Amino acid sequence: MSWVPIIVLAAAVFLVAAFLLKVNRSGWTLLGATLLFGLTGYALQGSPGQPAAPGIAAERQQVDGELLISARREYFDTSQLPSRWITTGDAFARRGDFAQAAGFYRNATQENAGDLEAWLALGIALVEHGDGQLTPAALYAFEKAQEIDEENAGPRYFLGLSWLRMGEAGRALELWREALRAAPEDAEWRESLALRVMQLEAMSGQGTPQPDAAD
Template identity: 40%
Template sequence: MIWIMVAALALAAFAVAVLAFRLPRVTWTSLAAALVFGLAGYTLQASPQLPGAPRANMAASYTDEWQMRDARVLLVGESLKSRSNAMVTSDAFAQRGQFTNAVGFADIAIRENPQDFEAWLALGNALVEQADGALTQPSLYAYRQASAIAPDNPAPSYFLGLSLIRQGRMLEAYQIWRGALERMGEGGPPAQAFMAERVARLESMLAQAGALPPAREAAADQGE
């Protein structure tokens, strides 16, 4: 039901802009694309079944809306899982929205083992949240370090793409996610299904908005 209400609000916003503010016809396509991108971001990120919470409640945003740790555990897999006790503490602080402390303990895990793939991911995620969702040079560096340790693992690309989506950079996120999915090959663990589902959703949204490159849009129309 909530999705119908959100779509109705988007249509109402379009109607008000066109009829009440008499926007020129040449701007209608841009306005429609902006509304579609907004709906795309909501669909990918929101949890409408959850009760409302203020923006200041970073812990609720981190654990319920974004489910960062759950996605990280799924994508990392057992073979690349961190063995550091500092990571347990880092996650605990992150779940409380205390991202500065989360960064500190992820850094401890990395200093213990510079090849700790999951610790680099946790550091990147905590740095993004510490910057209120913005990608920074330190967070990009953390994701790149994780990618260097395990080039075929999709987790760094997934979280980088998620950060781009939060900034409205949907096409960039799609390109990064699709590349990560292609590097995973055929078959595989639940992580591949997780990535494939998100790539398909984002591709469909971009196709509906007319924002895919021509070759990809044609493939999407053929149901690739």
């Protein structure tokens, strides 16, 4: 399939969200991350010319560590720094060393089992270390993060991104809709999450957004 229509669509969605729908600049990074992951997932799932070699597919799924960290931080109070273990792990994640990063994030969960961001960071790192695959360990980390705070959309958002990269757009959409329903009305990221739900609905051809997702 041609890349041109997909890239044009992604650019159009970003411009509409940023300038016509007036998404705050703080949400641009998260929106950009969604477009990146969306393009990755659909390219891998829908390209008839994709080589069958696993090494090539894995290489195409590599993402920027800085972008992942910025997207994760959108779901937390930016005025409050994460633990020293997370900060150190982020340094390795920025260099693409997700195996080392996961080790430091795991230390953070052992030091404080109630640290939502540590569990979320661990899940993300384990997915990247697994070349984009949602391993049982990564799934467990996302579930632990969600248990700590049902209202925080971060765990469902990144778990949905993992499913999307594996070609499971339906599962991703279900998780994002759940995250939107559980989100506090005054959450700074709620508006951008609603836009991503609408975008994924349009890209996956699932029709009119549900009332919950459109609010």
